[in-house]
Amino acid sequence: MNIDFYLDIDTVIHRFDGRTKIILFLASFLALVLFEDPLYILPIALLILLQNFLARAWMNIWRIRFLLFLLTFTSIIMWNLFASGETHLFWFVDLESLLYSIARTMLILLMIISGLNLLSTTRNEELVLGMIKLGLPYRVGFAISTSLRMVPTISTSIHTISQAQRSRGLDLEGGGILERLRKFIPILIPVFISTIRDTNVFGMALESKGFGARDDRTYYLEMNMDRSDHLVLAFCLLIIGISLYLEFAGYGDIAGLTKF
Amino acid sequence: MAESAVSIKGLRFRYRDKKELVIDDFSLDIQEGEFLVIMGANETGKSTLVSFFNGLIPHYTKGPMEGDVFVRGKNTKEHKVPELAEDVGIVFQDFEAQLFSTNVELEVAFGPENFAIDREEIKRRIQENLEFVGLEEFRRRSPATLSGGQKQKLAIASVLAMEPNILAMDEATTDLDPISKQGIYEITNKLRQREDMTLVVVEHDTEEVLDADRIVLMKDGKVAELGPAQEILRRGDLLAELGVMPLGIPRFFEQMGSSTLPLTPEDGKKIFEKENWKISDSLYRNLVEKEQDELSQKKHEPIIQVRGLKHTYPNGVEALSGTDLDIYKGEIVAIVGQNGSGKTTLAKHLNALLIPTEGEVEIYGKTTAEQGVFEIGKKVGYVFQNPDHQIFSERVYDEVIYGPRLRNVPDDEAEKRVKESLKAVGLEGFEDADPFSLTKSGRQRVAVASVLSIRPDVLILDEPTTGLDYDGQRGMMDMVVELNKQGSTIIFITHHMWVVAAYADRVYVVKDGKILLEGLTREIFAEEKILKDSFLRPPHFVQFSNLLGKTFLSDSEMISCMEGK
Incomplete structure (x- = not known):
């Protein structure tokens, strides 16, 4: 079980500067939240998918396909409850609310994919260094990267521990909701305790390697913006510019939609 | 006089949550x-x-401390980690x-x-x-x-x-x-x-x-x-x-009365030859034949049969590539191999935690695939390497009775089993103790008891002696032998070669997902070269006896075969 998303391959996206990749992620985020109409989200969606394709990161989407299906399914239904429109279709679903639900679902999925694009192509250290060069303090950047690093560790221990308990006869399937929750206790407690212990060793190892010895530090990793980074950022700026213009000019909304 | 690299003076320390001192009036100079x-x-x-x-103590882990530690002249109290x-x-x-x-x-x-x-x-x-x-x-x-x-x-x-x-x-x-x-x-x-x-x-x-x-x-x-x-x-x-x-x-x-005590196999051989000692061929033959007789009697009733087992993890890594293995009732079998050789993957197939990608694992003649973990758990128990990966209760009693309860064993029967299991692991009277407050070997024993209480016929122990000291290791393995005498079939994974020498009847050597060697412990330890290829080596004493042309698993065995003794 390995939940580290970084793909150690060489693609055009991998070669971008860490800062560029972070900005791409933030820009996708901004462009996505501007519009209510799926049609306006579509071009941005295509760009994000293109980035994914160029980064050869589709296997990471595949890896979390169940989560994505689940989100799609619940989100398409759920958002109808929070909006209504003028063209009634069936039950609580109107044409406008359906469009809105599709847009929201696209937003969620695309944000996840955009995040995956970032994590698939950017090493942890590169991410930290990128964030620092964009102005974040080192300790904050390091904290973010550490929490990302904990994910695979915790998922491995969840896996081992649930195997240990299953071999003692724990059956996680079946039973009501309360009973199911109760069944997770024998897994959660050991996970919790072993995570605390790991974190403790991690903290000791960190300090023993001189973490925080001085106010300044150097970086072995080199980061340089080159022409391709500038081109991508310029393109990114253009898209954001167009999106903002359209939004302020009143495009991209769904006519007749009422949100609760 | 050389300068001290580390100088410890009158050190006393206790952890904040403990009553006793861990370090008590300790002084030592470590030379550069x-x-x-x-x-x-x-x-x-x-x-x-x-x-x-x-300086991890006193800066990272705190507690009452007396005395000083100087590292190259620096007092660690005054310098951060x-x-x-x-x-x-x-x-x-x-x-x-x-x-x-x-x-x-x-x-x-x-x-x-x-x-x-x-x-x-x-x-x-x-x-x-x-x-x-x-x-x-x-x-x-x-x-x-x-x-x-x-x-x-x-x-x-x-x-x-x-x-x-x-x-x-x-x-x-x-x-x-x-x-x-x-x-x-x-x-x-x-x-x-x-x-x-x-x-x-x-x-x-x-x-x-x-x-x-x-x-x-x-x-x-x-x-x-x-x-x-x-x-x-x-x-x-x-x-x-x-x-x-x-x-x-x-x-x-020392037991032979030698005035010089060599430490390495090579020095041992030199002194052995200088003293003109001889190992009796007939006594050695008797020893080997007697052992083979005894152990072949155990090979009657097969419990586990593995045929052509292959396992590929979802990420595409092939951990096992065509493995055969047989476990008979009443045996003590060791599975050894390098870190990452596939021994844990193999063991996890034996109680259906993993299902073969190809090939078959049969327990009492039925495949694991058709039985599933819950069923097989009753026959084959698995004690994980790290007891902290399974202990979750506040009382030892609750931990041990958890398995029987999950399997709907009636209360009085379950209680009886808890008693028996705790007795078997030497933890009688610890029913109300908090498992987390026990030592590593204590927690290991709780983990074994909580699997024993399900009353499996076969017990798999993954690295049962890792992290224990010599007494703990011996205590754990003596207990395992006792369980074996009472009828349990034992499979254990280890990289402690002395434990294999002292306790295993038979050994499987796993390398790169395949069984490289299989045989009685003595036969396996005679193959030093092949073992070395799989990152293993017999204990020094066995190496020493191999140099003399015979394979002895312990000093007492060798002494019993000395000529004129």
């Missing part, structure tokens, strides 16, 4: 350039002591938790980066230290993909990159197979060539510390004995008394 080994039973304060060297990192490097036992970078180079760079060393110099240090530990070809790899031994080498390189003068290893080789262990000690021996490098090593394995300058034996947080390594290692009774494994070779020569 010395190789010092700290040994002793578990819970005698060895790791705690090492934590003082770079990160500041001391340029003086003292520490390598820990847990190799997962101390590596945190995404590739090998960056891992080594991390320390120097913290000291604002410029990039060119970092580059040089990466080159130098990866070369030194023999990992240059892995520089672009992710640490997670390295083997256990390689991870510890990387941990050493990453600490050496800060150019400390003192390197402390806190049970750094405990989780490693014998040859990887040797690899680490080859590195420490190379480090000794640097005159100003001081080495402090906490180690359980007596056979690995023959090259040390001095050994300090600890008991109850005090110095129990301090002296030249060669001298201490010859005092088998003293070592045993303090919970450290005595060496078989000097013990043999």
Whole structure:
């Protein structure tokens, strides 16, 4: 079980500067939240998918396909409850609310994919260094990267521990909701305790390697913006510019939609 | 007089949540350039002591402390841990938790980066230290993909990159197979060539510390004995008394009444030949034949049959590539192999935690695929390596009765089983104890009891002796033998070769997902060359007897076969 998303391959996206990749992620985020109409989200969606394709990161989407299906399914239904429109279709679903639900679902999925694009192509250290060069303090950047690093560790221990308990006869399937929750206790407690212990060793190892010895530090990793980074950022700026213009000019909304 | 690298003066310390002192009036001077080994039973304060060297105590872990620790003249009370990192490097036992970078180079760079060393110099240090530990070809790899031994080498390189003068290893080789262990000690021996490098090593394995300058034996947080390594290692009774494994070779020569006590197999052979001793061929033949008779009687009723087992993990890694294995009722079988050879994957198939990608695993003639974990769990119990991966209750009693309850065993029957299981593991009267407050060997026993209470016919133990001291290891294995006498069939995974020599009837050697060797323990240990290829080596005593042309598993066995004795 390995939940580290970084793909150690060489693609055009991998070669971008860490800062560029972070900005791409933030820009996708901004462009996505501007519009209510799926049609306006579509071009941005295509760009994000293109980035994914160029980064050869589709296997990471595949890896979390169940989560994505689940989100799609619940989100398409759920958002109808929070909006209504003028063209009634069936039950609580109107044409406008359906469009809105599709847009929201696209937003969620695309944000996840955009995040995956970032994590698939950017090493942890590169991410930290990128964030620092964009102005974040080192300790904050390091904290973010550490929490990302904990994910695979915790998922491995969840896996081992649930195997240990299953071999003692724990059956996680079946039973009501309360009973199911109760069944997770024998897994959660050991996970919790072993995570605390790991974190403790991690903290000791960190300090023993001189973490925080001085106010300044150097970086072995080199980061340089080159022409391709500038081109991508310029393109990114253009898209954001167009999106903002359209939004302020009143495009991209769904006519007749009422949100609760 | 050489300057002290570490000077400990009248040290007393207790952890905040404990009543007793872990370190009690401890004083010691470690000379610059010395190789010092700290040994002793578990819970005698060895790791705690090492934590003082770079200030982890009292800065990171706090507690009431008396006395002082000076590292190259600096009082550790007055210097924070990160500041001391340029003086003292520490390598820990847990190799997962101390590596945190995404590739090998960056891992080594991390320390120097913290000291604002410029990039060119970092580059040089990466080159130098990866070369030194023999990992240059892995520089672009992710640490997670390295083997256990390689991870510890990387941990050493990453600490050496800060150019400390003192390197402390806190049970750094405990989780490693014998040859990887040797690899680490080859590195420490190379480090000794640097005159100003001081080495402090906490180690359980007596056979690995023959090259040390001095050994300090600890008991109850005090110095129990301090002296030249060669001298201490010859005092088998003293070592045993303090919970450290005595060496078989000097013990043999002592019992034979020899005036010189050799430590290594080679020296042993020389002295053996000089004394003109002889092993009786007929007595040896009797020993071997008797053993074969006894053990072949056990091979009647097959319980587990594995045929052409292949397993490929979802990420595409083929962990097992065509394995056959048979387990008969009443046997004690050891599965050995390098870290990552596939032995745990194999064992997990035996109780259906994993289902074969190809091939078959049959338990009592039915495949695991058709029975599932819940059913098979009743027949084959699995004790995981780390007891902390399964203990969750506040009382020992609740932990042990959990299995029977899940299987709807009636209350009075379940209670009876808890009693029996706790008795079997030597924890009678501990029903109300908090499992988390027990020692590692205590928690290990709780884990075994909580599997025993399901009353499986077969018990699989994954590394049952790892992390235990000599007494703990013996206690655990004596208990396992007792269970075997009462009818349990035992399978255990280990890289403690002396445990295999002393306790296993039969051995499977796993290498690269295949069974490389199978046979009686004696037969397996006679194949030193093949074992070496799979990162294993017999205990020194067995190696010594192999040099003499016979394979003896213990000194008492050999003595019983001596001519004229």
